[in-house]
Amino acid sequence: MLRVAIPNKGTLSGPAAQMLREAGYRQRSADKDLTCLDVANDVEFFYLRPRDIATYVGSGDLDLGVTGQDLLVDGGSTVEELLELGFGGATFHFAGPVAMAGLAGADLTAYLSGRRIATAYPGVVERHLADREIKAEIVKLDGAVENAVRLGVADLIADVVETGATLRQAGLVTLGEPIMRSSAVLVSRDTGEAPSGAVAQLLRRLQGVLVARRYVMLAYDCRADRLDEAVSLTPGIESPTVSPLHREGWVAVQAMVLRTEIHRIMDELYEIGARAILVTDIHACRI
Numbered sequence: 275m276l277r278v279a280i281p282n283k284g285t286l287s288g289p290a291a292q293m294l295r296e297a298g299y300r301q302r303s304a305d306k307d308l309t310c311l312d313v314a315n316d317v318e319f320f321y322l323r324p325r326d327i328a329t330y331v332g333s334g335d336l337d338l339g340v341t342g343q344d345l346l347v348d349g350g351s352t353v354e355e356l357l358e359l360g361f362g363g364a365t366f367h368f369a370g371p372v373a374m375a376g377l378a379g380a381d382l383t384a385y386l387s388g389r390r391i392a393t394a395y396p397g398v399v400e401r402h403l404a405d406r407e408i409k410a411e412i413v414k415l416d417g418a419v420e421n422a423v424r425l426g427v428a429d430l431i432a433d434v435v436e437t438g439a440t441l442r443q444a445g446l447v448t449l450g451e452p453i454m455r456s457s458a459v460l461v462s463r464d465t466g467e468a469p470s471g472a473v474a475q476l477l478r479r480l481q482g483v484l485v486a487r488r489y490v491m492l493a494y495d496c497r498a499d500r501l502d503e504a505v506s507l508t509p510g511i512e513s514p515t516v517s518p519l520h521r522e523g524w525v526a527v528q529a530m531v532l533r534t535e536i537h538r539i540m541d542e543l544y545e546i547g548a549r550a551i552l553v554t555d556i557h558a559c560r561i
């Protein structure tokens with residue numbers, strides 16, 4: 275039986291469970307449940323703190339896990355990243371008082387030297403500072419680090435920034451370029467071999483969800499003598515399906531199209547004479 279670690283709470287928890295549901299797996303029915311057995315798929319899910327997930331997967335006690343790339347860096351983990359999951363996107367930034375706005379490059383490096391930096395991710399910050407030979411003091415906090423500057427515990431912070439609302443509320447601004455970008459990832463133990471068996475099947479299912487979310491199915495009719503132009507607008511992932519229509523000189527075309535492009539493409543197809551242009555959602559797929 276495959277054993278998979280899923281975040282039990284926090285930002286990654288809901289989207290991870292939702293993605294697994296879309297991939298056809300059973301998920302726990304109550305937020306406090308610690309495990310969930312999916313007999314039909316021969317998988318057991320374990321709900322764990324995302325910070326701890328790399329430990330269980332790295333030791334081989336669990337086969338797969340969903341966690342954040344920044345948490346992997348913070349813990350110095352050596353697990354293998356199999357797939358970026360398209361949620362939990364965040365940047366990790368230094369942030370300081372508004373008076374420091376605009377500090378970057380060598381000026382930021384000079385400013386950081388000898389300062390007290392509050393963070394819940396000391397591993398990420400230490401690595402960044404060591405790479406640049408900057409010596410500073412790290413003040414390890416558990417959360418709500420934006421309060422640390424106003425309360426005098428630190429001179430600046432290093433934290434996850436998503437919308438920036440929390441920083442603004444605390445009167446702080448980001449300093450310099452992001453320390454790192456992070457998103458949720460599916461991880462496995464680093465065996466040096468390509469995934470196979472049940473691991474590869476779960477991976478394919480999640481890849482299918484990502485594709486189903488990104489693409490829609492587009493179908494339309496067009497004159498056969500405009501087909502080349504139409505196909506250049508809708509090349510599909512491999513190649514579009516073209517079928518004859520009963521109406522002489524016309525064909526039906528079907529192709530997968532990026533969801534974000536759909537309205538532009540429909541307008542352009544209409545301009546070259548395509549009609550009966552229909553868009554449908556893809557619920558699941560294997561590419």
Ligand SMILES: Nc1ncnc2c1ncn2[C@@H]1O[C@H](COP(=O)(O)OP(=O)(O)OP(=O)(O)O)[C@@H](O)[C@H]1O
Pocket residue numbers: 281283284285286324325341342343344345362363364417434435436437456457
């Ligand atoms: N707005 C956000 N706040 C915090 N973490 C975020 C955010 N957006 C994405 N993430 C990612 O979620 C992971 C942190 O999850 P974790 O559950 O440890 O903290 P959390 O979501 O802040 O929950 P809590 O603070 O309640 O423990 C990291 O990979 C982080 O990059």
Ligand SMILES: O=P(O)(O)OC[C@H]1O[C@H](OP(=O)(O)OP(=O)(O)O)[C@H](O)[C@@H]1O
Pocket residue numbers: 416417418419420433434435436437438439440441
């Ligand atoms: O840029 P924003 O959209 O405002 O999001 C970023 C904030 O969200 C998280 O805090 P969380 O609510 O998890 O509280 P915590 O600091 O106690 O972890 C994170 O630590 C930042 O403080």
Ligand SMILES: [Mg+2]
Pocket residue numbers: 417
């Ligand atoms: Mg948090």
